[in-house]
Amino acid sequence: MTEFHVDPSGDDSWPGTAERPFASLHRARDAARELVRDPARTATGDVARDPARTAIGDVPRDPAGTATGDVVIQLRAGTHVLTEPFELTEADSGRDGHRIIYQAHGYGTADQEEVVVSGGREITGWRVEDGVWLADVGDLDTRQLYVDGRRSERAALDGLPGTVTMTETGYESDNAAPRAWHNPADVEFVYRGVYPWTEARCGVATVTTRMDSGVTAGITTGTDGGEVTVIAMAQPGFGWALDLYNSAWEGTINHGPGLPTRVENDVTFLTEPGTFVLDRSRPGHHVLRYLPLPEETPDRTRVVAPVLETLLRTSGTSGVSFRGLVFADATWLRPGRAEGFLHYHGSGYYEGGPIDKVELVEGQAWVTVPRESARIPACVVIEDGVRVEVEHCRFTRMGAAGLELTGGADVSVRGCDFDTLSAGAVSVTRAVNPLVEDNWIHHTGLEFTGSPGIAVQGTKGCVVAHNQVEEVPHCGIVAGPAEGTRILRNLTVGTMGVLADGGGVYLSGPQGDSPENGAVIRGNVIKDTRTPYNFALYTDYGAAWVTVAENVVTRADNTAVLQVSPPLENVVYRGNFWDADPIGVADVPAGVTYKDNTTLPDEEKLAAATAAIQRDAGLLHPRSR
Incomplete structure (x- = not known):
């Protein structure tokens, strides 16, 4: 068996031994690849070795220089942060019935170490304003946040306030609250139970005000000259939703996704401790806002955004x-793109294309589904x-x-x-x-x-x-x-x-x-x-x-x-x-x-x-x- 060692505190210029480990999985992969591809080599990667030696990483090899047995990459305790995906190809395969093994050091014993392979970025540099933590995060884009390992939910509302009607381009409401949204393009609507087995997501494009009188699109605006809140949804996602979600059941015909059951990700929604908002109103200068739980402090709380x-x-x-x-x-x-996340069933979602009508009960119940x-x-x-x-x-x-x-x-x-x-x-x-x-x-x-x-x-x-x-x-x-x-x-x-x-x-x-x-x-x-x-x-x-x-x-x-x-x-x-x-x-x-x-x-x-x-x-x- 041949071993290489990887430690977050190591160095990729080292030979990958227990005493002098590599720093990255990518370096260990390359060393294993070179060993398997060219078994006569007496050096790991580009690190020069004494040609008379018959060990790689101080692990014995046969006199001809062929690695004997499995190749084991031992990962030491800690968080191994990836800045790009870790990829293996056919060239990284085991040979002659042997394996290439990536494992936590001490695997299978009481001394097994805790090894985390992470694609996240720790958020630091917090400042506090009115009890809310703020961090400038550049062009970071993420939909999740983890605080001391706990999943933090995006700040949200349960549906839209006021009397709301769906239109062919979005929604109209008699309530002024959406006009105060800090950046409508950050906001995402959630539609739980469009079909009983379906939950969809569509983004907002803009929120504007229209002067109106009387009744428009089913909304009573009050006195002449009243204001109507107009929510335009991101396209093509909302248009696809109108095409996709159509059904008939027990004499009722439904068209489109209906009203949202949840509205996520705006600064004005940040009222529940333990939730967050990512403000992308200034491209390249995004601001992460987090409303902490009572026991959390910026200097002792670890916040990680997946990247x-x-x-x-x-x-x-x-x-x-x-x-x-x-x-x-x-x-x-x-799901945050203009196409939205138009879920149909299980792990499947719609990305445009033909839609079929399926009869559930002949002449009585049907749904439209993506082909x-x-x-x-x-x-x-x-x-x-x-x-x-x-x-x-x-x-x-x-x-x-x-x-x-x-x-x-x-x-x-x-x-x-x-x-x-x-x-x-x-x-x-x-x-x-x-x-x-x-x-x-x-x-x-x-x-x-x-x-x-x-x-x-x-x-x-x-x-x-x-x-x-x-x-x-x-x-x-x-x-x-x-x-x-x-x-x-x-x-x-x-x-x-x-x-x-x-x-x-x-x-x-x-x-x-x-x-x-x-x-x-x-x-x-x-x-x-x-x-x-x-x-x-x-x-x-x-x-x-x-x-x-x-x-x-x-x-x-x-x-x-x-x-x-x-x-x-x-x-x-x-x-x-x-x-x-x-x-x-x-x-x-x-x-x-x-x-x-x-x-x-x-x-x-x-x-x-x-x-x-x-x-x-x-x-x-x-x-x-």
């Missing part, structure tokens, strides 16, 4: 491991990886999703913690035989509330097992069209905390084409699915070739549903336990087999009958933070 959007990206890399690291402090700026969607990115991306391992890492304080696995084969995510994320935790697409196991996912989807905890789509042989997903705003585990997915012995608690029409475990679309390569949902425990419209264990929208067996569902609005549109095909519900019958049990549709399931409304009897299943579900190695 990078990507912390780590591997592309075409094989035989690489990441162990015991904390990935933290990243943002995602795309194609973009996907919320992750701050750590493993693309086309082979035998890449992510073990016992933590993903936290991120403005998008935590980890994305896309393409590749035999990639695993084990024993990791995901928390304090603006979007979902783990996204897996187009991969072969990926494994997502023993991960603890909680308090995710804090900004993009439609995001699932774990999302799987287009994969073959994906296994999602023994994870614990709790306190998330929508679905816990989602599988779109895929082949051979196994969702086994997971525990979800407190899913569907904000939006509706989802579940603890949700599947949609074909999951294979035979019993041999179909999906299996077995041994999962789903508790406390919260919104008043949900299906805790939910096979939806043409799900096919699915076996749902030996699961436990309790304390949900609806345990499951057998009758959906498009209908289920070759779906088997067998040996499950719940505290209420699924919808559709009285008239099981032709595409569903429903047998040997048990309904026990009594909570104690249900717990006793399912003790073994509940004991085996959830984390293999429970932990707390």
Whole structure:
């Protein structure tokens, strides 16, 4: 085994030994790359060595100069600040069955060190005005702020004041308050529940005043010559929202996003301690404002603004491991652009293009949906990886999703913690035989509330097992069209905390084409699915070739549903336990087999009958933070 050491207090001109470590991950990566590419070298990088020596970093090598075994980059305690994404390519792969390993020093022992890989910037130079902290931050742009590790919310209002009407370009109001907004172009409107499963965001362009008399656009302005507040929304986002969000339900037709449920990021909203505003009214001279909690002081409180959007990206890399690291402090700026964030479902959002009308109930209910969607990115991306391992890492304080696995084969995510994320935790697409196991996912989807905890789509042989997903705003585990997915012995608690029409475990679309390569949902425990419209264990929208067996569902609005549109095909519900019958049990549709399931409304009897299943579900190695 060959070792390199990295310490925030090191120096990249040093040889990377324990006594003289590198300062940066990039330098360690380059040293490992040179070693693997040219094993005859007797120097690390450009640091001259005695040619007679047979060690790199004082680690033995064979006489021919070939590195023996794995290459391990040991990261010492502290915050390793990235000023650009850390990228690995095929050239950074392990060779001859060996691995290149990035790990916390002491990994797996009682002496494991706390290593944070951060894309953030510490904010200093505060001045205090009327109890508010102010810092000049240049051209810094961010949507999140972390104060002593706590996520600070952007200052906000609950909706718009006064009588408000939506127009084709924005809104008109009889209330003068928006005219006092310090910089309307900083303000963002949030639309929770445009569809029950959707939360969108659109920016404001301008706020002006128009003199009017009588009634205009449905607003009574009072006396002749009254003033109307005119809010023009940023384009093309608002125009796209008018095109995208249209529906009919129970005789009511809805057009556009409607009125905002929340209005964020203006100086005049800064009244709640612990919140912040980023004032960008002077380009290149942005000012961060923070209203502190009572116990916080500028000299003792650490405030970090995430800067990078990507912390780590591997592309075409094989035989690489990441162990015991904390990935933290990243943002995602795309929702703040003029296009807005026009969420549709899950991690998908609209970026223009064709829109289709989908009938939910023939002649009675329909929605318009995007033909194609973009996907919320992750701050750590493993693309086309082979035998890449992510073990016992933590993903936290991120403005998008935590980890994305896309393409590749035999990639695993084990024993990791995901928390304090603006979007979902783990996204897996187009991969072969990926494994997502023993991960603890909680308090995710804090900004993009439609995001699932774990999302799987287009994969073959994906296994999602023994994870614990709790306190998330929508679905816990989602599988779109895929082949051979196994969702086994997971525990979800407190899913569907904000939006509706989802579940603890949700599947949609074909999951294979035979019993041999179909999906299996077995041994999962789903508790406390919260919104008043949900299906805790939910096979939806043409799900096919699915076996749902030996699961436990309790304390949900609806345990499951057998009758959906498009209908289920070759779906088997067998040996499950719940505290209420699924919808559709009285008239099981032709595409569903429903047998040997048990309904026990009594909570104690249900717990006793399912003790073994509940004991085996959830984390293999429970932990707390």
